[in-house]
Amino acid sequence: MKLMTFAACAMLAPLVAAVAVSASQKPAAKAEPAANSNVGITLPGDLSFQFKPGPGSQAATTYCLTCHSSAYVSTQPVLNKAHWDAEVTKMRKAYGAMIPDKDAGEIVDYLTAVYGKST
Amino acid sequence: MQPSRGSFIVGAGAATLISAALARASAETIVHGVFENGDRPLVAFPQKRPLMVLTPRPPQLETPFAVFDEGVFTPNDAFFVRWHLADIPTSIDGAKHRIRVAGAVGEELSLSLRDLHAMPAVEIAAVNQCSGNSRGFFDPRTAGGQWQNGAMGNAVWKGVRLKSILDRAGLKSDARQVQFNGLDRPALPTTPDFRKSLDVDVARGEDVIVAYEMNGKPLPLLNGFPVRLVVPGWYSTYWVKMLSDILVLDRIDDQFWMKTAYRIPDTPNHSVAPADKDFATIPINRMVVRSFVTNVTDGQTMKAGRAEVRGIAFDGGSGIKSVELSPDGGATWSPAALERDYGKYSFRRWKGDVKLEAGKTYDLACRAVGNDGGQQTTTSIWNPGGYMLNVVQKYKVTVA
Numbered sequence: 451m452k453l454m455t456f457a458a459c460a461m462l463a464p465l466v467a468a469v470a471v472s473a474s475q476k477p478a479a480k481a482e483p484a485a486n487s488n489v490g491i492t493l494p495g496d497l498s499f500q501f502k503p504g505p506g507s508q509a510a511t512t513y514c515l516t517c518h519s520s521a522y523v524s525t526q527p528v529l530n531k532a533h534w535d536a537e538v539t540k541m542r543k544a545y546g547a548m549i550p551d552k553d554a555g556e557i558v559d560y561l562t563a564v565y566g567k568s569t
Numbered sequence: 570m571q572p573s574r575g576s577f578i579v580g581a582g583a584a585t586l587i588s589a590a591l592a593r594a595s596a597e598t599i600v601h602g603v604f605e606n607g608d609r610p611l612v613a614f615p616q617k618r619p620l621m622v623l624t625p626r627p628p629q630l631e632t633p634f635a636v637f638d639e640g641v642f643t644p645n646d647a648f649f650v651r652w653h654l655a656d657i658p659t660s661i662d663g664a665k666h667r668i669r670v671a672g673a674v675g676e677e678l679s680l681s682l683r684d685l686h687a688m689p690a691v692e693i694a695a696v697n698q699c700s701g702n703s704r705g706f707f708d709p710r711t712a713g714g715q716w717q718n719g720a721m722g723n724a725v726w727k728g729v730r731l732k733s734i735l736d737r738a739g740l741k742s743d744a745r746q747v748q749f750n751g752l753d754r755p756a757l758p759t760t761p762d763f764r765k766s767l768d769v770d771v772a773r774g775e776d777v778i779v780a781y782e783m784n785g786k787p788l789p790l791l792n793g794f795p796v797r798l799v800v801p802g803w804y805s806t807y808w809v810k811m812l813s814d815i816l817v818l819d820r821i822d823d824q825f826w827m828k829t830a831y832r833i834p835d836t837p838n839h840s841v842a843p844a845d846k847d848f849a850t851i852p853i854n855r856m857v858v859r860s861f862v863t864n865v866t867d868g869q870t871m872k873a874g875r876a877e878v879r880g881i882a883f884d885g886g887s888g889i890k891s892v893e894l895s896p897d898g899g900a901t902w903s904p905a906a907l908e909r910d911y912g913k914y915s916f917r918r919w920k921g922d923v924k925l926e927a928g929k930t931y932d933l934a935c936r937a938v939g940n941d942g943g944q945q946t947t948t949s950i951w952n953p954g955g956y957m958l959n960v961v962q963k964y965k966v967t968v969a
Contacts, residue, residue: 483663483682485787485795490660491615497625498597498610517655517756521624525606527710537712544829546759 499524506560509553517547523565530569534561600633603717603867604705616789618646623714627652628791632719637881638863641911641918642694643722645784650791651699651720651805653763656754658811663787663795668734668779672748672817675739682781682795688729691778694915695801696723696883697808700831700853704955709843711955718861718962723883723916726799728780732773734815740769743819747772749798752811765807765831766822767800776801776886776914779812801914802886804853804956806831827852832954839957840950855885857959858945860892860919860937867964873927878905880935881916887941888913894921898932898963899947905935913940925968933964 496519501507514523529537535558541547542554549557562568598611600621609621609631620630630650636643663682670678699720704713714720735747748766755762771777780799781787788794793810800807806826822828832850833839841848860882865871882889888910893902905921925931936945949960 483686483781485781486663486682487787488660488662488664489787489790489794491790493628493657493659494612494614494625497612497622499625517760519624519626521622525609525623525715526712527605527715529712533712544761544825546755546757546761548757548759 496520502564504560504564506556507564509549509556510560513547513549513553513557514541517541517545523561526565529561529566531558531562531566534558534566537561604715605710607705607715607717614650614791616646616791617650618644620647620649621717621719623716627655627657629714630791631716632722634717634719634861634863634866636719637861637916638879641881641909641916642724642784645724645786645789645792648697648722648724648783648789648792649699649720651714652753652791652810654753654760655756658752659790661752661790661794661811666795666813668796668812668815670734670738670815670817672815673741673744673819674735674817675741676737678734678738680734685729685779685781685796688733690727691730692725692727693776693778693799693801694723694725694911695776695799696721696856696914696916697799697805698722698856698883700804700806700956701954703958706949706958706960707951707955708949709951711951711953713955723881724783725785725911726778726780727782727785728778728796728799730775731777731779731798731815732775734779735773735817738817740773740817741819744769744817745820746818746822748814748816748818748822749807749809749812750814750816751793751797751809752813761825763809764822764824764826765809766818766827767807769817771800771803802855802884804831804856806853831956833956834952838946838950839952840946841952843951843953853954853956856883857957858882858884858889858937858939858943859959860935860945861962862933862935862964865933865964865966868967869964870967870969871925873925873968875922876925877920877922878933878935879918879920880905881918882935882937883914883916884937884939884941884943886914887939887943889917889919890938890940892917892919892921892935892937894923895934895936896923896931899934899936899961902936925966927968929968931966931968933966934961936961 499521501520600609602608611619613619623629632649636647668680702720705715746766750764778799797810834841835849862880892905905919908918
């Protein structure tokens with residue numbers, strides 16, 4: 451049995467998520483593929499990313515965070531209302547986000563006010 | 570930038586480690602942005618050294634650029650990560666993994682890793698680059714993943730030819746495309762599952778492989794453990810991770826990820842004016858030639874005298890013919906020396922030098938030409954997806 455270890459930066463890393471690796475249950479034959487091991491990791495969720503406060507932040511939290519962290523929004527360039535509207539429309543039409551019309555409008559206003567620009 | 574390497578925590582200590590680490594998250598190191606909203610925290614995800622977090626869920630992690638100066642191959646723990654969908658399996662038993670081959674084939678297959686290992690193995694050095702690498706530098710900015718230049722990496726991939734698998738299944742005469750799916754799933758059932766397709770002629774190419782090793786080790790889970798498709802020369806959108814399904818189609822794939830997403834203008838340099846609306850599009854495909862300086866950063870102060878300038882170049886698979894270096898923003902050029910050739914799909918390291926005089930400023934620039942004659946653009950292209958930037962890179966240097 452070969453116990454696999456992964457190099458990682460446990461010492462200096464500002465944040466360390468974890469991985470657990472165990473060898474395959476089958477006896478290690480000579481030609482046993484290395485990728486036949488059992489690998490498990492734990493992902494760190496959203497880290498410290500969250501939507502900034504403001505009117506509509508609750509709707510954004512409810513509907514946007516279903517599929518992705520708020521970093522998808524906060525790392526975008528500063529977009530105007532038409533651009534944010536296009537993004538929310540893309541999420542609904544192309545990616546199937548089930549956002550009711552009223553909430554979608556609220557989310558566009560929130561994104562424009564908090565993460566965007568007026569023109 | 571080079572963290573110490575210790576042996577990893579194996580087994581049950583994991584959960585404790587995570588919470589302790591999260592408590593320290595507020596003290597995380599930030600890589601400051603070179604464009605608006607460009608600050609990125611450096612965080613070590615599982616099997617990874619600290620990388621620049623574009624988004625933590627789904628994970629999108631960028632390689633700090635200094636890594637590319639460390640060597641021609643990008644270490645697995647520094648290799649960039651990009652997932653589209655949030656439901657990623659976090660535990661995979663390689664021994665139980667199967668790749669199903671179905672559709673327009675003579676015989677359906679279900680292949681284990683052991684089956685793959687029983688087939689002839691091939692190794693190939695190839696650059697894996699995100700279609701939207703460098704999107705953050707588009708002007709005007711365009712929505713999407715706001716990468717700097719580090720959504721790329723170079724590795725030696727080992728696996729079996731896709732062609733061998735397709736031949737074993739036997740393609741029917743009406744086969745037109747081959748569609749690939751991995752184990753990742755959308756968070757919502759209404760979101761299109763991520764699948765990508767290649768024309769049969771491309772899929773049967775000698776260099777397209779199903780890889781179970783990366784730089785001599787199993788792939789990190791976040792890079793597609795236990796197997797991923799490797800399409801040398803093509804943007805990484807086609808390099809489907811955690812490959813589980815190969816479906817041979819008797820038609821052109823018309824699902825979202827081919828018909829709507831990852832489309833580029835069918836125009837010269839795949840560029841359009843930001844106001845343009847009516848232009849034909851095609852699926853993104855082969856990479857365009859690029860080159861970067863790896864030991865000098867834009868805005869750096871350097872000492873007077875002769876300075877070595879070194880970097881990397883690559884293209885979509887013709888190989889690098891030449892690299893040139895300019896001290897004056899592209900007014901004059903001199904050839905750089907190409908280093909060892911690891912194959913036409915690999916990074917090619919190069920080296921040159923410049924003479925720097927005290928008190929002056931310089932605009933270093935580099936440009937590469939592919940064996941197919943492909944060149945970098947002198948001004949930035951633009952397209953709405955923010956794809957395929959390959960403008961000549963410039964680095965402003967002040968001499969102390």
